[in-house]
Amino acid sequence: DAKTTQPPSMDCAEGRAANLPCNHSTISGNEYVYWYRQIHSQGPQYIIHGLKNNETNEMASLIITEDRKSSTLILPHATLRDTAVYYCIVRVAEGGNQFYFGTGTSLTVIP
Amino acid sequence: GAGVSQSPSNKVTEKGKDVELRCDPISGHTALYWYRQSLGQGLEFLIYFQGNSAPDKSGLPSDRFSAERTGGSVSTLTIQRTQQEDSAVYLCASSLLSGTAGNTIYFGEGSWLTVV
Numbered sequence: 001d002a003k004t005t006q007p008p009s010m011d012c013a014e015g016r017a018a019n020l021p022c023n024h025s026t027i028s029g030n031e032y033v034y035w036y037r038q039i040h041s042q043g044p045q046y047i048i049h050g051l052k053n054n055e056t057n058e059m060a061s062l063i064i065t066e067d068r069k070s071s072t073l074i075l076p077h078a079t080l081r082d083t084a085v086y087y088c089i090v091r092v093a094e095g096g097n098q099f100y101f102g103t104g105t106s107l108t109v110i111p
Numbered sequence: 112g113a114g115v116s117q118s119p120s121n122k123v124t125e126k127g128k129d130v131e132l133r134c135d136p137i138s139g140h141t142a143l144y145w146y147r148q149s150l151g152q153g154l155e156f157l158i159y160f161q162g163n164s165a166p167d168k169s170g171l172p173s174d175r176f177s178a179e180r181t182g183g184s185v186s187t188l189t190i191q192r193t194q195q196e197d198s199a200v201y202l203c204a205s206s207l208l209s210g211t212a213g214n215t216i217y218f219g220e221g222s223w224l225t226v227v
Contacts, residue, residue, distance in 0.1 A: 091214045101153060
């Protein structure tokens with residue numbers, strides 16, 4: 001699986017959009033971008049994934065650049081409960097083996 | 112149940128004792144993963160089961176650690192002769208493996224192990 005690079009930490013004001021970047025310059029054509037988050041050492045929570053088109057669900061939006069070498073997770077209106085570590089992972093959609101989570105971005109939402 | 116279920120949620124054991132941690136994956140999920148996370152650290156992969164294939168045990172830290180998956184469903188992670196450095200939360204996850212969402216993995220809430 002391709003490796004990802006994320007900033008170690010970010011702050012965001014409550015109510016503002018949180019934009020979390022991820023670089024995955026070695027991504028392959030059949031690899032998807034997945035985002036997870038982990039709050040207080042609870043089990044990581046799935047957020048969203050996509051291949052090349054932008055995706056949106058009730059939690060977030062995922063913007064993938066045209067060359068697919070980077071992406072941005074957007075939390076449109078950050079709340080204090082969004083404070084967590086966010087992981088960007090590149091994976092094939094089917095099969096494969098273990099997920100490698102990396103170190104992620106620690107997002108702190110500030111009141 | 113609807114999600115991945117792990118038990119016990121908390122376990123305190125004496126150094127040198129054996130412990131077993133159980134994971135019930137989401138019904139129908141063919142892949143099962145075990146991870147470990149020490150306090151303030153990232154997720155450390157331990158072992159991966161995929162259907163009837165031989166498990167990927169490349170992450171197990173020592174021969175004191177072993178895992179089984181019986182009948183393609185429930186899994187048990189066993190730690191023998193526990194040490195204090197084994198103290199961590201042990202996370203189980205499962206996935207379908209097939210379909211465009213096949214590699215979306217879902218985690219349980221973890222089993223917190225404290226070795227005293």
